[in-house]
Amino acid sequence: MARKPSEPGAADRAEARQDAAEALAEAATSRRSAARLDVAQVLEAIAAAPPGPKTIAVFDxxxxxxxxxxxxxxxxxQLRRREMGALDLAEAMTAMARSVAGAIEMQDLLAQAIGKWKGKREDALEALGEKLFDKSxxxxxxxxxxxxxxxxxKAGHTIAIASSATRFQVEPTARFLGVENVMTSVCETDDQGVLTGKLLEPQMWGPGKEAAVRSFVRQRKGKLADTWFYADGDEEIGLMEAVGHPVPTNPGRALAAAAKANGWGVLRHESRGKATPELLTRFATGLFSLMPLLYTGFAWGMMTRDKRAGANMALPAWADSVLLASNVKLNVVGKKNLWAQRPAVFLFNHRNNFDAFFVGALVRTDLAAIGKAELKTNPITRMMAQFMPVAFVERGGGSAAEAAKALRPVTELIEQGYSIMVAPEGTRVRDMTVPLGPFKKGPFHMAMQAGVPLVPIVIRNALDVGGRNxxxxxxxxxxxxxxxxxxxxAWSARTIDRHMADVRQMYLDTLESWPDGD
Structure with missing residues (x-):
């Protein structure tokens, strides 16, 4: 039988409020400002910290x-599934507004939200958590x-996540990041695995989280002086003051004030967030510049009687337009290798939907596209095929002869002087904790059969400008x-596995030790 919840401690709540109030008051009389940290500074400090599991890093x-x-x-x-009625929605919005205004505590808001889960099964919420992680x-x-x-x-430190959220919210991300130590608020369940709508004490908020982290550090035989803590909430001030390496991250007003008063460096990230009207407008402007550029390129191709000339005018201009409108800059080393030998098969590691824009802006001219055979009937693909060459590839069989036949449309385009750009991973890599996905043989067979070189293009931080989806x-x-x-x-079908492994290792080595500029 799960243990019953106890009453939350009013003294603990008052202590957290007092910490925040004192931080704001002290900051108001100080002219110092919290130093803005960048990620490189934090990485350098981590590398200099004592290695091994007794150094502990805790992430909110x-x-x-x-x-x-x-x-x-x-x-x-819940709203999309219409699991909330008008009264439920009104209660939720009122509670959130009162929480923002400080009229109710965050743990009370959490308890009210968990009350709506009464009667739900643990396994159903686990499945929902995985689904919402993948989707959002x-x-x-x-x-x-x-x-x-x-x-x-890499330093061998012990890593933990400590959150006031429930395990249904946190654990899918923890698994994704490979974090085994997870401390969350715990929902009470009955013997059948059905939620009662109550939270067990102590809740993982403010002093409750501080007590849990202190206990975790003791169990790991670590020291608070060697502990790193990353968090954003104003209620985290007490724990920030207790650890040796406090790192306020996207801090709230009171935590930012405490950082200012204590001289802590502050991390702020802008790589994720809401789609603002400006962001939508800028990206749409670049994206929809395709149509006028296509018409311009088509007209130029008609005038010169050269479809390739039209594509060479329009497509790099489109990639440039999208990047310019989105204010994305490319910091490129090894530019001379783009033009060292053409045609070629240009490889790139695939992280998000925008990698192709980066590579297209670099390779620029005489590019052909590759598509699955089933895309022949796609109206957008058919329109693009009128403008630039597209090789539709049938899925080959197991034999070398069948594979060669499947790739023949690609090799024919290469023989005409077109280059190919392709992601050897085959799809966008899902796992953010690995530098590279496994490679597929197709691009290597393309280059070998056509007798052209491979040009590896290594993208280091595509996720900074957009997530996988x-x-x-x-x-x-x-x-x-x-x-x-x-x-x-000099390649052959017998040696291609080794060559593929060698090229993949080039990517790993480059990502591990980034080259200097040209």
Whole structure:
């Protein structure tokens, strides 16, 4: 039988409020401002910290590891499923407004929300959490925080997530990031695994979270002086003051004031967030510039009687337009390798929906597209095929002869002087904690059969401007390294696995040790 909840401590709540009030008062009389940290500074400090599991890194969840609040994603799901009536919606909106105004405590708001889950099964909420992670929360994870988390992991530090949210909200992201130690608010259940609508004490908020983290550090035989803590909430001031490495991350007003008063550096991330009207307008302007550019290119192709000339005019201009409108800059090393030998098969590692714009802006001319055979009837693909060459590839069989036959449309275009750009991973890599996905053989067979080189294009931080499933590109700078062409003339079907592994290792080595500029 699950244990029953106890009454929340009023003294603990008062202590958290007092911490925030004192921080605001002290900051108001100080002329110092909190130093703005960048991720590189934090990574450097982590590398200098004592290695091993006794150094502990604790991450808050909502607002710290992810943008916004996971509860809002669950709330929106309930609205879409019409699981909330008008009265429920009014109560929820009133409670949120009162919480923002400070009229009720956050843990009271959480308890009220959990009350709406009364009668739901644990396994159903677990499945829902996984579904909402894949659909929404995965793209809310800050890539900057993933880089920091991975630096702690590389140093052998013990990593934990501590959140006032429930495990249904937090655990899918924790699994995604490979974090095993998770401390969350706990929902009471009956013997049948059905939620009672109550939370168990102590709740993971303010002093309750501080007590849980202190206990976790003791259990791991660590010291608070060697503990790192990343969080955004004003209620976290007490724990920030207790640890040796406080890192306020996207801090609220009182926590920012405490950082100012204590001289703590502050992290702020802008790579994720709401789609503002300006962002929508800028991206749409670039995206929809395709149509006038297509007409211009088509007209130029008609005038010159050269479809390739029209495509060479319009397509790089479109890629440039999208990047310019979105205020995305490309910081490229190895530019000379783009033109060292053409035609070629240009490889790029695939993270989001915008990688092709980056590569198209670099390769620019004499490009052909590859599409699955079933896309022949797609109206957009058919329109594009009138403007630029598209190789429709049938899925080949298991034999070398069948594979060669399937790739023949591609090799014919290469023989005409067209280059191909393709992602050897085959799809956008889902796991943010791995630098690269597994490679597929298709692009390597293309280059070998056509007798042209492979040109590896390594994209370091595409996720900074958009998550895996993002449909809007945010402003930022994307680092790209173009490696020297890899000759394929001496390759054979017998050795292609080894060559593919060698090229993949080039990507890993480049991502691990980024080259200097040209």
């Amino acid at each position: 969840f909502d607002g710290t590891l992810i943008n916004g609040y996971s509860a809002s994603v669950f709330f929106q799901h 929360l995965a793209d809310k994870v800050y890539p900057e925080m993933v880089a920091i988390l991975m630096a702690h992991r 993002a449909t809007l590109m945010r402003s930022g700078t994307v680092d790209i390294a173009v490696l020297p062409p890899v000759q394929t003339g």
